Amino acid sequence: MSPITHGMIGWIISQPLEKRRDRIIVTAASLLPDFDGAGAIASIDYYARYHHIFGHNIFFGLLLTLIALKFGVDKIKVSMLVFISFNSHILGDLLGSGHGWGVPYFWPLNKTIYEFSSPFQWELDSWQNLLVTAFCIVVIIIIGVRRKRTIIEIFSIKTDNKVVAIFNRWFRSEG
Numbered sequence: 001m002s003p004i005t006h007g008m009i010g011w012i013i014s015q016p017l018e019k020r021r022d023r024i025i026v027t028a029a030s031l032l033p034d035f036d037g038a039g040a041i042a043s044i045d046y047y048a049r050y051h052h053i054f055g056h057n058i059f060f061g062l063l064l065t066l067i068a069l070k071f072g073v074d075k076i077k078v079s080m081l082v083f084i085s086f087n088s089h090i091l092g093d094l095l096g097s098g099h100g101w102g103v104p105y106f107w108p109l110n111k112t113i114y115e116f117s118s119p120f121q122w123e124l125d126s127w128q129n130l131l132v133t134a135f136c137i138v139v140i141i142i143i144g145v146r147r148k149r150t151i152i153e154i155f156s157i158k159t160d161n162k163v164v165a166i167f168n169r170w171f172r173s174e175g
Ligand SMILES: [Zn+2]
Pocket: 033, 034, 056, 089, 093
């Protein structure tokens, strides 16, 4: 699944949290597993060998959970949602990364690579992934109208307020 979709799912999961800082932490947890793909910058060989290893196992998820417990405001809630957000990334990859991109979920304790099979597995550039992305956009717009915030808040509150104002003009013009 593309990082944008992972990020949108993470931000949607973060919605029970009051503080923007906590929502940013939970959104980050949905993106960080792919740091193990950053080696692509150094070498394609590295990428092929290590993408889906270091960042795609439960221990990395637990590490993120501990970090959230330390830096979050609403500590218990944010760490629980971080763990869910991390796992949403794993599930997204199992479903929508295509064949040959399994996840060694218990690495390094156990090197078994888990992989779904059709129909619960589809390619990266598939209509299923597009559908998931489109669904996330709809949910984000609904949150924007109801709670007056969108995923843009991660980058800028000012821009986010402008986007929320636009959504409200579109969807509440009769009110
Ligand atoms: Zn991934």
